[in-house]
Amino acid sequence: MQKTLSTLTNNWAPSSLSQKVFLAQQVREHEAAAAQPCGFSMYMLMQRAGRGVFGHLKATYPYAHNILVLVGVGNNAGDGYVVATLAKSFxxxxxxxxxxxxxVLSGDADTAQQAWIAEGGTIRPWQDIDFKNFDVIVDGILGTGLKGQVRKDASELICALNKTDLPVLSIDVPSGLDSDTGVPLGICVHADCTVTLVAKKQGMHTGQGKTYTGKLIYDDLDIALTFNKIAQPSAYLVSYDQLPKLEKRQANAHKGNFGRLLTLGANAGMPGSLRLTSEAALRTGAALVRAYCHTDSRLSISIGRPELMLTSDGLSAQLAWSTCLAIGPGLGTDKWATKLFNETMAHIESEQKTCVIDADGLNLLAESQHAFSTIFSPKHCVITPHPGEAARLLGCDVPDIEQDRLKAAQSLAKHYNAVCVLKGAGSIISNGEQSWICTDGNPGMATAGMGDTLTGIIAALLAQGMSATDAALYGVCLHGAAADIIAQQYGQRGMLASDLFEPLRVLVNPT
Structure with missing residues (x-):
């Protein structure tokens, strides 16, 4: 029998600490225990943190020789004092x-402050400083232990800092950012670069966190091996380069080996979405793709892509023909769309076929009163909401989704008994048991049709035999990696969803 794209990842979980993310509390709880076998006291770890940050400061801003270090009163300030002492000695x-x-500081932060004073350093009120007189500003104001909203005094400092045009390097986390969720706690430093320490924090890799963090540099302070043994990650980072290579096709392969994908959508006046989904599926290796659309959309979909089969009637026969389904792109929510959606859901329930649900398919799913936990299975179904669709699915508002994207993705996966792809900066994939954050992709993808293309990519992988979790992982990473190739060649602005088709062909064919 011809081998298809069978499960390759087994719920892919990398072993390297650099590919794992944690909650801030986990880092605080485990860093001392991880440092002890390495012979480091907590003050020695603070010194290592300062040396690491200073080293990255020199490498990132080689022209710098006049720096401003802003400090608060906690351990983040202690790191800042170490950086200042090293820079002065340099x-x-x-x-x-x-x-x-x-x-008056306490503990290791006080020790670091006294070392700075012993070096001849002074400490000035920030209000007396003219920020524009420096090359680089180091942000050591607030750390990961911040609870609640930023207080007024720190808020005034952060506001003043954000008004400068100078580059800002933040220590461990941009001051004011909730490193668990990536949400500003009232106000947050807009860092150009952040050196995060010991372990990566989940909120800095998705949503708003990516914007405030800037370029993220990771320094494990040489305790990675011990920390990795005692701390359990909250999620994993994943990119296409890190995933196992796709299997090559056998020499005697034929089109019947790679599934029969039926894409459903394209209501009257909305043909483009389903065309993008269907062509993306072809470019990702699905050999037989048939689009089911409204009769008014047939001509627009068929022009220029004769390899794509097309139909507008005989739905039950088309569903029976398929081995995999993708429903939602351009579907709409009118009577025609609702009838199509309900018949398709009934077929999925009776036949337990693999499927991807996107766009208006998700909106109709949110409106439906069916007990979908009995219809779907995380082995077979992938849902791909953007934050607006996710909010409708969970009966909340978009800010509630963005307040904790990882939690929202996990909730969607569990509630709908499916693999969830929560789209956005740092797209999240969750099957309810494990979660991943994709590191591929760029802001050029913020354009019409990108989600439709992703649906086609994931559906094609499902049709070729992947499990839902694997198809979501590979699909999201393929999508982002293809967009990164286009951005590198042409830039981010002006990127079109259909531009991804050519790099997709390269990425899905192992060398």
């Missing part, structure tokens, strides 16, 4: 400005 001109210069 011969740079260093100014330290404090949120509260008269505050």
């Amino acid at each position: 011969g740079w001109q260093v100014t330290v400005a404090a949120l509260n210069p008269h505050k």
Whole structure:
């Protein structure tokens, strides 16, 4: 029998700490235990953090020789004092400005402050500083232990910092960012670069967190091996380059080996979405793709792509023909769409076929009163909502979704008994048991039709024999990696969803 794209990842879980993300509390709980076998006290770990940040500061901003270090009162400030002391010893001109210069620090932060003073350093109120007189600003104001909204005094400092045109390097996390969710706690530093320490924090890799973090540099402070043994990640980072290579086709392959995909949508006046979905599926290796659309959309879909089969009637026969389904692109929510959706859901329930549900398919799913947990299975079904669709599916508002994207994706997967792809910056894939954050992709993908293309990619992989989890993982990463190739060649602005078809052909064919 011809081998298809069978499950390759087995719920892919990388072993490297650099491909795992954690909650801030996990890092605080485990860093001392991880440092101890390496012979490091917590102050020694703070010194290593400062040395790491200073090293990355020199490498990232080689022209810098006059820096401003902004500090608060916690361990993040301690790291800042170590950076300042090292920079001064190196011969740079260093100014330290404090949120509260008269505050008596405690523990390791106090030790680091006293080392700075012993080096001849002084501490000035931040209000006395003219920010524009420096090359680079180091943000050591607030760390991952921040609870609740940023207080007024810190808010005023962050606001002033964000008004500067100078590059800002944040220590561990941009001050004011919730590193678990990636949401600003009232206000947040817009960092150009962030050096995160010990382990990666989940909120800095998705949603708003990616914007505030800037370029993210990871430094494990040489305790990765021990930390990795004692801490359980909240999610994994995944990119197409890191996934196992796709299997090559056997020499005697024929089109019947790679599934029969039926795409459903394209209501009157909305042909483009389903065309993108269907052609993306062809480019990802599905050999037999048939589009079921409204009669008014037939001509627009068929022009220029004769390899794509097309139909507008005999739905029950078309559903029976298929081995995999993708429903939603351009579907609409009128009477025609609702009838089509309900018949398709009934077929999925009776036949347990693999499927991808997107766009208006998700909107109709949200409106439906069916107990879909009995219809779907995380082995067979993938849902691909953007935040607006996710909010409708969970009966909440978009800010509720963006407030904790990872939690929202996990909730959707469990509630609908499916694999969920929550689209956006740092798209999240969750099957309810494990979650992944995709590191491929770029802002050029914020354009019409990208989601339709993703639906076709995932559906094609399902049709070729992948499990739903694998198809979602590979599909999201393929989608982002193809867009990264286009961005590298032509730039991000002006990228079209159909531009991804050519790099897709390259990516799905292993060398």
